[in-house]
Amino acid sequence: MTRLLVGPFNRVEGDLEVQLDIDDGRVRSAQVNATLYRGFEQILRDHPPLDALVYAPRVCGICSVSQSVAASRALAALAGVQAPHNGLVATNLMAATENLADHLSHFYLFFMPDFVRPLYAERPWYAAAVARYTPHSGSQQRLALAARKRWLDLIGTLGGKWPHTGSVHPGGSTRAIDPAERLRLLTRVREFRQFLETELFAAPLQRIADLGSEDELWAWYAEAPEHGDLRHFLRIVLDAGLEHLGQGPGLYLSYGAYPQEDGALTFARGLWDSVLDQALPLELDSIREDACHAWLDDRGGPLHPAQGITEPDPDKPAAYTWNKAPRLGGRVLETGAIARQLISAQPLLRQAVARCGGSVYTRLLARLLELARVVPLMESWLLALRPAEPYYVACELPDEGSAVGLTEAARGALGHWLRVEQGRIASYQIIAPTTWNFSPRDAQGIPGALEQALEGAPVRPGERTPVAVQHIVRSFDPCMVCTVH
Secondary structure, X not given: OEEEEEOOOOOOEOOEEEEEXXXXXXXXXXXXXXXXXXXXXXXXXXXXXXXXXXXXXXXXXXXXXXXXXXXXXXHHHHHOOOOOHHHHHHHHHHHHHHXXXXXXXXXXXXXXXXXXXXXXXXXXXXXXXXXXXXXXXXXXXXXXXXXXXXXXXXXXXXXXOOOOOOOEEOOEEOOOOOHHHHHHHHHHHHHHHHHHHHHHOOOOHHHHHXXXXXXXXXXXXXXOOOOOHHHHHHHHHHHHOOOXXXXXXXXXXXXXXXXXXXXXXXXXXXXXXXXXXXXXXXXXXHEEEEOOOEOEOOOOOOEOHHHOOOOEOOOOOOOOEOOOEEEEOOEOOEEOHHHHHHHOOOHHHHHHHHHHOOOHHHHHHHHHHHHHHHHHHHHHHHHHOOOOOOOEOOOOOOOOEEEEEEEEEOOEEEEEEEEEEOOEEEEEEEEOHHHHHOOOOOOOOOOOHHHHHHOOOEOOOOOOOOHHHHHHHHHOOOEHHHHHO
């Protein structure tokens, strides 16, 4: 058995190392190390509660709206305030814009460039991949960057700027949209739709969103195998063995996304258990964070985040990461677009996961399906804005209390747990999506989701950065700065 340290990873947000034990050309076990400590949970202590709206978005520069939404929801729950219709819609639009921008970046800029590596030079799709996805010069990379730039203009109009948008508050959005601005926003959304329908899918969004089975997916693929980047990805999936690569733990979590005025969620909250093949209710009280293998004080044992402690202990002997190990009822789970689409009953993805499990193929497919499903929703949300009505209501925060704010970032379930005492933040605990997905072993020695997914990955002779490991890591789209917040 040999040991290999892989990292730091390029095209990953933040610092990541993975230690692999390799036996007979396969990964036998893995340890995932988030190498940087940032300490936002400590920074936020003793601040006035509204300061969370300034500090929490700085946790990350690429999902800052998601952090703003989680913080504002915790504060709204503390104050007992409900955003008005327009404020709710505007916040959903900003969150969706950021999430879809991340899906686009992940596919074109982070994931697909791995297939222009020379080791794939003999594959029949290689020349097309080089022409399309080579960093800086690939045709699709250039088009995607231009589309992303114009897409993020939506947040500039809705929230004033991006990242670290300041308009998301407990009482809604402080940036009202006039009728002329709404028309410009609709134009941007329809431009983005045109990019997706022309370049990514080479098909109407509704056609992709309505795919109800893998048979329908592959029949659609066979209609024009050379047309569109989704078909190009599917061709690589079949040839490179991505269907079953990177098996996750089989339990999926979503806090639910894009709430509506009546309290319903556009994408449902809950769990998906692949063994039982069914959705299950989510019990937040069952969450515990285990710091046994983190460079953090764990003398209190596994704690619910409402009672969580984040105190560095850099010399702890058994530790190998700055990431805690969150568990739900003691179980390891995975979160992300794959969880959202499974729990919201997307039939194609449920069938694909039933056949292939949580894999490189199904994680990427879920994100692309989400693009097709959410853009039409955003058009309907823009049309539902009521220009003459308020976007924001003022509220008073109590001097004592506790609350939680939940949302879905692009990478999955994001939660902020807040406690206020004497008008100051006494505790602020964050569990980010990559905290779940890249967690270390817990006190029982059970590996986290990525650590499990890496087991069995092939390692070619002489590889120092195994390409299969790269594919698996990128399929989770890690955000390590959120992980170590």
